[in-house]
Amino acid sequence: MGWLSVVRNQAVPVPEGVVLERGERALATAVAEGTTVVITSRRLVVPGELDAGKPWHLVDGGAWDPTDSVLRVTWVDGSPAGRWHLTEPGGVPDAFHERVNASVLLVEQVRLDRSRRARVVLRKNLTTDAVLAQTIVARGCDPDDPQLVAVTEEVAARLAEQVGLEP
Known part of the structure; x- marks a missing residue:
């Protein structure tokens, strides 16, 4: 699937009922x-x-x-x-x-075995500039699997350190 390339340098009309927050474009x-x-x-x-x-x-x-x-x-x-x-x-x-x-700063795949997989994504909230770690567990995986949780937490801490955040 491709992404259509269109360049727009004009003001974008906002539909009635859509309210933009302060600073939002x-x-x-x-x-x-x-x-x-x-x-x-x-x-x-x-x-x-x-x-x-x-x-x-x-x-x-x-x-x-x-x-x-x-x-x-x-x-x-x-x-x-x-x-x-x-x-x-x-x-x-x-x-x-x-x-x-x-919004995506860093992504790392975690694979413990064939069935236990997750992605750890360091994201930026584009409203507040806060950085947060997200763990997205693969379909069918137990999000509470202790080993998967431990490994993804380690990965999240390492990624946060890479962007200069305190653990």
């Missing part, structure tokens, strides 16, 4: 079926679905399918995945990709 919007997808500097907002928006550090992954014009998003917090057919994608695919990448 609208970066791109796209018409989707029955709604609008709004990419801001701090969050993804979809009126009628994600009215308050979701901050970028909660995006686990996303994919833009230019053939079908579909943006898919999965969430770290386990919320139901988002799927939007963008009738006019504009700069949304690029802005989405850029914002997610801006």
